[in-house]
Amino acid sequence: MWSSDRHGAPRLWIVLVSILLAFATGETRAELLIATARDGAVEALSRDEAEQLYLGRRATLAARTPLLLLDLPPGESRDQFYRLLTGKNPSQIRAYWSRMVFTGRALPPKEAADASDARRLLLENPGAIGYLPSHYANDPSLRILLHLE
Amino acid sequence: MKNRLTALAIAAALHASPAAADIETATFSGFGTLGAVATQTDDLQFLRVGIEAPGSDTVKLGSDSVLGMQGNFRLGGSTEAVLQVLTRKTPKNNYTPRASLAFLSFAPAPEFTLRAGRLRVPAFMLSDSLDINYAHPWVRPPVEVYTLNPFADLDGIDLLYRTRIGDVDLELHPYFGRSRVDITESGRASLSRLRGLNLGLSRGSLTLHLGYSRARLDLRWGDAEFGVLQHALEALPEGRHILAEMQGNGASTSFTSAGFQWDDNRWQLIGEYAARRASGFVNSAHGWHLTVGRHIGPTTPYVRLARTRQDEPIVGDALSAGLPAVEAFNASRNASQRSIGAGLRWDAHTNAALKIELTRTHVDADGWGAFFPTGDIASTRVSDRKINTLSISIDVVF
Structure with missing residues (x-):
């Protein structure tokens, strides 16, 4: 239980970073x-x-x-x-x-x-x-x- | 003919609707090569047969160096004039500029372009860009193929028809006209009723070329050695027949070429075959080359093989037998040789390329290849020799 909680925050970060990266690459992949x-x-x-x-x-x-x-x-x-x-x-x-x-x-x-x-x-x-x-x-x-x- | 075309062009220009504000009516551009070629032997020089006059040194700047200036003029609508003036060493041993292009073009539809004036004889796959070395990987297009037809200027008309079938671009290029070239000292040759058809296909990385033409050839040799030989032959009973094979009017000639180019951003492959047939005055011969290059960053190292062989000598064996002077005449006008070359193109700058090529050539036993004595012609052996050459050049476009 607690272990999944502990991993919840990093997962969220991964999602956020992925979204940001998608935007970023969308911009540079001219x-x-x-x-x-x-x-x-x-x-x-x-x-x-x-x-x-x-x-x-x-x-x-x-x-x-x-x-x-x-x-x-x-x-x-x-x-x-x-x-x-x-x-x-x-x-x-x-x-x-x-x-x-x-x-x-x-x-x-x-x-x-x-x-x-x-x-x-x-x-x-x-x-x-x-x-x-x-x-x-x-x-x-x-x-x-x-x-x- | 030309005056009438000019008048037509001016009329077309006057009636044309005003073009967009930023479309230039005149555009100027240029290209050039500074090149040096050296042979490893003291008694022979490299010679671009039919293009330049022999010199007296084993290191030559005249073989590849060239400067061209061009103006394109929009005359309104779909009419355009192009003038290109070019200077390079000529068979007359000078650098007198000549108009290498001077034509009017008219495009009645996007697929058609009709041109009249001074055009290029499109005998080879790369005829159009023969002097624009920047467009090629080599220091110069392989002489084993490109020496087979020295006629460069077409005074006449041509038509370019381009269309696309599926994903294949097709170009049909019929042409008609005449051409003249100078030969060393006071010689000259001309092609009349020159008519031909080229077919070009390109799809993705691959380009194919096929060409065929026929013409009537008139030729006069004008060098001192030929004068001596002519004088001697006139004294012989069969001399008249031999001389009639060597020069005169009205030989029939044909020229065939086929080539391909592949460039996929990594590998560059170029190959071409060409053959000329002549009923007299020049030999019948064929040649081929194959080049493999590899693009590595701004450099393209390459290796190429090339071969040219004589099919029929100028004076047939039956007439020349036992006459060493006639056999020597045949040999000096036979460019047969084979060579292997390794070189590098370096795109050093946006508009400049540096090139270097090392070539090992074996001249055939009955020919002179692309070489000429630096000293005495009679006592220098050219045939059946192995010769190394080093070529270096800088090509620019501006």
């Missing part, structure tokens, strides 16, 4: 989303289309709106984005894009200064598509096209 402006021209985007756009295999969508593809500066979010979407690591992506650019096949996405600059560019350009950390999911001025995890 899920990413692809977004456009709420009133933007792009209404839907499939994962295939996103992959083709970010690999320079296509430059437009069916709607024919001039697209502005956005990138984040080199770093964790960008590396993770390409890993999630294309399965390629940072040096593979750089080599791949150098091939696409210097063969005249495609232009790389425009690099935003940071996530909030990317958000600004999304709002100012009706044809802009960009990826952002998941905490932008509830931003009322954005339309979320895809979740990546």
Whole structure:
């Protein structure tokens, strides 16, 4: 009897710590989303289309709106984005894009200064598509096209 | 043709709806390599046959060093212009820049891109990026395959059709045009009515390439040694027939290539086979290479094997028999060799890679491989030699 009481408190702690950890990992396991402006021209985007756009295999969508593809500066979010979407690591992506650019096949996405600059560019350009950390999911001025995890 | 296309492009630009505010109308970028290659023997130099002129040293900066600048210009809607100017050592022994890309592209639908102007001859899997060493694991694409077709510039038109079937990306790439290259001293060669079709498939980590083309070849050798040989042959009764095999107009040629690339973030595998057939002026030959690399942090060590073999000499055995000078001509234009190389790519910086490669090459008994005498041509043996080379390079993109 008393032994189970003695273990009750630690069990509670384990539960609490687990919940906290779940929140914490939820925050750091940077899920990413692809977004456009709420009133933007792009209404839907499939994962295939996103992959083709970010690999320079296509430059437009069916709607024919001039697209502005956005990138984040080199770093964790960008590396993770390409890993999630294309399965390629940072040096593979750089080599791949150098091939696409210097063969005249495609232009790389425009690099935003940071996530909030990317958000600004999304709002100012009706044809802009960009990826952002998941905490932008509830931003009322954005339309979320895809979740990546 | 070009003027009319330019006019069309300007008209398209004027009618285009204003693009989004932050879409740049002009983008500039560049790439470069500073490379050195050294042979372990004093009397031979490494030579990228058909790309550069022979020098007189065993350590060369001209084989791999290259600088390219590019501008992309949006002309509105789905029309774009690309200009790329490139400088590297040429067969004329200078560094005169040339336009390596100068085309207008028009995408009538997301799947189609139509291009006209100066394009690349897409003979190989990696033709498009032949000068962009940053895009490759090696110091340079293996010469056993990539020497088989020195024609780089396509003046003509092509079409890129891309589609996705299931989870496979497919690209069909038909092209048509002509091409010219200089040959050492005053020689030159041209391909006309060049037409070909490439098929590219990619799925996940795997990319496949298949290509086939045909063309008419006109060629004139222009080196002093050939002048002496030509003079001597003109005095022989059968000399005229031999000379007609060596140079002239209207040889028919075909080129085939097939390759694959695999990169799963741990292992990198690349292999390619290419073959050229020619009815005259150049030999018929085929080559292959196989590369295995392993990504370890920012480094990628690799090992590669490569082989090129002659199928038909320029002057057939029946005509060249008993004429050492003609056999020497055949040998000097036969790049047959086998090699094994071990190297390392180190992605030292976001936009720069350092590379080193050690290669051991065995030149075939009837060829010169990718080597050339540093001194007297007549008294230097090139055939049937084993040669070590060390290559070091820094590649950048900016």
